[in-house]
Structures are given as C-alpha cells and as structure tokens.
Amino acid sequence: MSTDQARPAWVTDESIARWCGGVRRDAKRDEAEGPEPLAALAPFDLSPTAAVPTCTPEDVAEAVAGARVAQAAWAGTPAKRRADLVLAFHDLLLKRQDQALDLIQWETGKARYHAWMEVAQVVTIARHYARRARHYLAPHRVRGMIPGATRVQEVRVPKGVVGVISPWNYPLYLGVGDVLPALLAGNAVVSKADSQTALTLLWTRDLMAEAGLPTDLWQIVTGPGSVVGTALVDAVDYVCFTGSTATGRAVGERAARRLVGASLELGGKNPLIVRADADITAAAAGTVAAAFANTGQMCIHIERVYVHQKVYDAFRDELVRATRALRLGRTYDYSADIGSLTSKAQLAAVGSHVDGAVAKGATVLAGGKARPDIGPLFYEPTVLEGVTPEMAVCGEETFGPVVSLYPYASDDEAVDLANQGSYGLSASIWSKDTREAARLARRIRSGSVNINDGAAAAAGSIEAGMGGMGDSGLGRRHGAEGIRKYTESQTLATQRLLPLGPTKPEESSVTSFIRRTNGQLALLRRLGVR
Template sequence: MTPQRLELGPLPTDLAQELRDLTANARFGTLDENGYNLVIEAPMTGETIGWVGSGDEELVNKAFRAARRAQQSWVHVPFSERKRIFMRFHDSVLKNRELLADMVQLESGKNRTGAFDEVLDVANNTRYYARRVEKLMSPKSRRTAVPVLAKPREYRHPLGVVGQISPWNYPLTLGISDAIPALLAGNAVVSKPDSSTPFTSLLVFKLLFEAGLPRNLVQLTTGSGRVVGSAIAEQCDYLMFTGSTKTGKLLGETMGRRLVGFSAELGGKNPLIVASDADMEKSARGAVEACFSNTGQLCVSAERIYVEQDSYEEFLTKFVERTKAQSIGPGFDWETQVGSLASADQLKTVDEFVEDAREKGATIAAGGKARPDLGPYFYEPTILTDVPEDARLLNDEVFGPVVYVQPVSDLQEAVKLANDTPYGLNASVWADPSTGWDVAPKIAAGSVGINDGYAAAWTAIGAPSGGMKESGMSNRHGDSGLLRYTAGQNVTEQRGMSMRGPESLSRKAYSRIMSRAMLLGKTLRLLP
C-alpha cells in the first residue's frame, strides 16, 4: 500500500491529555500577548501541537538559585534511597513506553522503532548507574610510596549544579540520560531541551519526579540556545552539551575561561568500511540501518561507505535494492522504516547537499528527492556514487538520509580515507571478525562497530562512548560517565614519623636510605 499523508486528527487519549497538562505547566520565562512564544509542531504533518514560553537570563538565574538550594539537601540523601528512586523511575519508563514513544514521534517525526530505541536507552542508563553509583562514589583506599607512613583515601564529591543542553534528534535519550548519572552522583541539574522538542523532556522528568526525585533538583528551562544556553554555560559547575561542532567550540571557550569542566558530543562524518571477506547480504542490511535509522539524523550515522573493489558492485547492488525497499511515511505504527526529517531547515539542508553533488556530476543510485506527498519534511533515503572532490557532502556532515559509496583498492586505502577528516565519532567495519578486529583499532573514532553500524557499541554501556578530534571531548557511559560529574579528593593520614624521616636523621642520610628503599621496593614489587 502506498503511504498517505497523515493528518493527526484526535490524538491518543493519554498523549492528548499529557500535551494539555504539559502545555499548562510549561510557562517558563517571558510570554507574548497570547501567553506563549515558542510554538511546537509535529514534523510529520506540520501541525501545531502546543506552546511553551521562551526563557531569558532571569529565568536561568532563578533556576540556578532553586537548584543550588535543592542540591544542598540532596547531597545528604543516602545512596540506597537515590537507587530506590531511580529504580522506580526505570520501571515507570518501561511501563509508560507507549506514551513516551508517542511523544518522541510527535515532536521529532521519527519512526516507531527509533522512538522505542530511546525508551530502552533511558532504562538501560538508569539501571546501570543506579546499581553502580554507591561503588563509584564510596571512599577508596589508594596506594602510597611509603605504605607504613601514610594512609591515603580517595573521596568523590558532586560538583554542584550540572548544566545540560540537549538537541532535538534524540529528545528522550539526550534529554535525560546525561542527567541521570549527574543526579545519582549528588548534583542538581539545569537543563535546556531543544526549542522544538520540549514536551518529551517535560514528560520524562515528570515521571522522575513521580518516582520521588525532589522537584527543585531539576530545573527545565525552555528558550533559545543563544540566550538560555549561554546563560547556563555562564553559571553551571559542569556542562554537558550535545550538538554541532561549531556551537561546541563556542561553549568550550566559555567553559575554558571559567575553568569549569565540559563534556561534548559533537559532529561526525562517519565512515563504514566493507571488506571483501564480508557477508555482502548482511553488510547491505547493516548499512541500511547504519545510514538511515532515525532518518539519518543521528551523530553516529554512517555518511560515507568504502568498499573493496572486488566486492563493490555486489555490495552496491544489494545496498540499493534494500534501500529502495524501505517503507517511508508518517504514522505511529511499527511497520514504517523511515520517518520524517525534523524541520524545514533540515529538509533544506539535505536537499542542498544532494543537489550540489548532483550538479557537480555525482550519480543518484537511490532516492534523491523530497516527498511532500507524505508530509512537509519527508525525504527519500538517498545513495550517491561518483561523488566529485568539490561536492560538499564528500567531507561535510549532512545529518540526513544521505550516503555515498566509493570503491577502494584495499583496506589500507579504506582506513586512510576513513581517517582523512577532522571528525572522529563513530565508524563501522563489515568483515570476517578476524579482519574486523585488525582494522577497527586503526580508525580514529571514539567507537567502532564490527559487523554493526552503531547500536552494539552504543548499548555497551560499561564502555566509555565519546568522540575523537573535533567530534567531542570526554565520555558518556562507563564509570567515567558518572565520575565526570564529581571532583576527586585525596585525603591522606600520616602515621608514625614524618615522611621526611626523624629530625635526628641528617638530610644526606635520609636521601641515601630513601633511595635504597625505593630500589628495594621496585625489586620486591612492594611499591606502585
């Protein structure tokens, strides 16, 4: 059946009621004469679904004052109670999975599977850090150069109020998952969701408050990045940002000037390599997911594919066939594989990249056009070949359902081309596992999937996830995903005599004894 353009009409009862409630309670900052000034639309149809206020610097000031007061009490709440709150939240997220997925789809335009991915990610983050927080934050004995004379311990302390600035492409995952370890570690959070997707954040934090989190511990501030985001960066004790490299550099300047910690996941131009010993059927299927999930609007999406020459034609044929077979359209069903782009700006950007490449001689192997018959911002999954060196999409991030495929003489050339970029966020290698494990570490990217596009690496929550080069700094996930929101403290007790020896011992004798002790400690492996 040919997909049809969707009119929202009556929304599901639960979703409609949540929108009414959230709109009524989302009056942040200054309002226009109608009571609101940020209009939120559903990308699938272009229809207005609600309104929120647009914040100013005074709003951010109030948010930080309230958050700092709440954090002073929260830091004394036992880890066992924090764990109980977040485990209740974990269960609530899964219980309300349909409502959360509805809201994500409504605000972002993505398909149902992509929305549910976000639900699972939030639950996964919550469970992992709720179970790890006490171990990570508890005081730990550390080694010393002179075990008898000193007893060191490492303490971890929350930093205070963490600022979070999140994007529109994953409004649930990126709207709360970075805040979860920050809160569990004892911090408060002032968060700015993207101006086009505030309701998902409002809904998921509502569930967290219902699970028992103190209401003022999280402050949601809607508004522009230029005003609200900048004000958050000027006051927070640590900043977590996900977005463009350009904006990340500007925020990094602010945090550097303030000598305040900063994490960022930024842009990418992610490569996918197909070796001649790969299973071409599986590689083609995996490439479709790697390139077109979330309509290509994710930082870890593959935008360039390098295939060994011997397998190029076979891979390209299978990849094109699977791409053309993708179902595209609006709706809340589970069958649709490609949803809408998020906005008119995204559609314009994607169209400009493709037209630039086409005009300069690239070949369109699949897709290549907008689909206004389905909705205002739909664009077909697009594959290009023979992309010339002066085409923008050869090196610049498109952030849409667009990828080019290029043959290479061997894997050495593929790795060289993969690394020939200022970015280093994600990469993918499709090959016999032995080949994959040989190639993957040679790629300068924060995560590399072997026979997977990005999902396996993303769900490996015990391992750090971040970018190299201009794709970001610091990491989410793993132990460092929580410890970045803390300050380490060294508390050491001196026992017995001074570390410099007794007063009666001459300094020369002291130096001789200590040198011999260090050499003996090395030989006997008694010292770190």
C-alpha cells in the same frame, strides 16, 4: 491514530499546562512582561505543537540557585535511595512508553521503531547506573607516601549543579540519558530543552517527579540557545553538551574561561568499510539500518561507505534493493520503516547536498527526492555514486537519509579513506575475518568502531564509553566515565605513626631525616616497590 492527526489524542491542554509548569520561570513576572512563548511545528503536518514558555537569563540563574539548595540535601542521600528512585523511573517509563513514543513522534516525526529505541536505551541506562553507580564511585585505596604509615583514599564528590544541553534528534535518550548518571552521582541538574522537542523532556521530568524526585533537583529551562544556553554555561559547575561541532566549540571555550569542565559530543561523517570477504547481504542490511535510522538524523549514522572493488557491484545492487524496499510513512504504529525529517532546515540541507552532488556529476542510485505526497518534510532514503571531493556531500555532515558509495583496492586504502576529514565519532567494518577487522579498527581514528554492525552495537553497550575524537568532541557518555565525569576526585591522606619531616628544627635533625629517608628510598628501589 489517523495519519492526518499529528497531535496524539491523549495529549490534552491540561496535560500540556502541567508539563509546562515544570519550566523554571519567575513566578512574580507577569506573562505579558516575559519573552513570547515558542511553539514548534509538528513535522508530520507542520501544525504548531504547543506553546512552551521562554526563559530569561534571570530564570536560568534562579534555576541554578534553587538546584544548589536541593543538591546540598541530595548529596547526603544514601546511594541506595538514589538508585531506588531511578529504578522506579525505569519502571514507570516502561509502563508509559506509548505516551513517550507518541510525544517523540509528534515532535520529531521519526518512525515509531526509532522512537522506541530511545525508550529502550534510557531504561537500559537507568538500570545500569542504578545498579553500578556505587561501584563506579566507590572510594579507591591507593598506596601512601610511607607504606604502612600513610593511609590514602581517592574519593568521588559531586560537581554540584550540572548543566545538560541536549538536541532535538533524540529528545528522550540525549535529554535524559545524561541526566540520570549526574543525579546518581549526587548532583542537581538544570537542563536546557531544545525548542523543537521541549514537551518530551517536560513529560519525562513529570514522570521523574512521580517516581519521587525532589522538586528542584532537576529543573528545565527553555528558549534560544544563544540566550538561555549561554546563561546556563555561565552558571553551572559542569556542562554536558550534545550538538553541532561549531556550537560545541563555543560551549567548550565559554566553559574553559570559567575553568569549568565540559563533555561535548559533536558531529560526525561516519565511515563504513565493506571488505572483500564480507557477507554482502548482511553488510547491506547493516548499512541501511545505520544510514537511515532516525531518517539519518543521528550523530553516529553512516554517511560514507567504502566497498572493496571485488564486491562493489554485488554490494551496490543489494544496498539499492534494500533501500528501495524501505517504507516511508507518518503513522503512530510500526508500519513505517522511515519517518520524516524534523525541520524545514534539515530538508533544505539534505536537498542541497543531493542536488549539488548531482549537478556536479554524481549518480542517484536510489531515492534522491523529497516526498511531499507523504508529508511536508519527507525525503527518500538516498544512495549516491560517483561522489567527488568538490561536492559538499563528500566531506560535510549531511545529517539526513543520504549515503555515498566509494570503491577501494586495499585495506590500507580503506583505512586512509575512513580517516579522511576532521571528524572521528563512529565507524564500521564488515568482514568474516573479525580478528583482522579488529586490527584495522585500531588504525581508524574514531571513538567507536563496530565490527559486523553499523552503529548500534557500540552505542548500545552501556558499560563501554561513547564519544568522539577530533572535531567529534571531548569526553564520553556511558560506562565508568559517563558517571565519573560528574564528580571531582578528592584525595584523603591520613598520616599515622611517623611524621613527614624532621622532628626538630636543628640542622642535625634535618640531616638525620634526609639520611634516613634516602636509605628508605634506596631500599624501596631494591625491593621493586613502585
């Protein structure tokens, strides 16, 4: 595909109309009566992508109501049938992945390899939960009140209708990766698509329908978060939100007023530590991958790099060399290492952080400027040195291709520096002594710590939970918690043989029961029974 052709050639007006038919809107409402459709701008050239209908709060209410009806039938569907459907989706996504990659690139401007990483992550999630959902959600036998006479099970029941609010930076992974376990747990889902990347999510819903998903079980609403997202939080039984810390606080507070649970993956200002014994070449390559993947628009990407003073110069030189070697491009193939930023707002934010730091004395070692010659939203991968606390780039999340270097003298200092600030999402330690690195990792306030990897090892390990501490959020995706959070724990207790109280109301019966029970309690204590 030509670099001057932003819209993929296979995307026709007819296909867009079909995808947009998946947006839940009042069929009786005249087109002129509703809100104006929204068209995002393609980052590669700032041309409009496609007009997507805008929903109203009433549309959200109808979507949730329809989902409730569908969920009642879905909850009774055998687990194997749910899993087979998700595996069918898995196969279709692998088969049609070039279409997914084209759409992701068109709407986000990311490099094709980084788009492919979304596909790889989603098919891994689909396969994992399709195979393991029954294990994660299996009834759990526990000891009853009276051993042998009280039979107790903890079972998992679906929440009902789950609301998923996903961001623009990973429209497939974050848009669909949370939907799959929610469906496998027996829920219906209503997703609020980000206005920048709605087509990717609508295309995926179309693919899920082809795999056999019932019509109303997964519905998509679109429009401004302040209107549509708020209405969704006010209507569903559980909220899964990924986005900024400020918005996450508002979502969590609103859900809490209804006593509705929420998982929130929020911002990060993620640190990477290079110890004196690290493999410098590998650490520099890992830093480049973790700092500049997805053009730095990744919640777990590295923004702060702390390097032991003994190897600081050698690491800095290797990092600068590797950064300058990166290829920027707006191609629909794998020839570019780094793609575009996604919006004018992101370009402005990145430029403001870098320019502000330079004005206050920081040094640009690589990059440091926009590249309109490549595309309107391109910005060079940037390495800064001499960053100080009064600079915004020091403590605020940049969410772009910018990393800052800082020397340190001891492990204790490195841990203290890594723990600065209120975020705690992801961290990285590079060292040949992995045992010592693991000890340091436990002292870092972060949901994930990668050793001799920048960010991908933990995030890609689907059986392990992923989430943040502090201002980086609540709850976990992936692993057991990634599906159990979409269920309620219900206790089923069956009493057999013996009653749980006096057989008669007379005082003698009561005192006899108490005396007998006290003896049993003392016996259990002597036997070491819980």
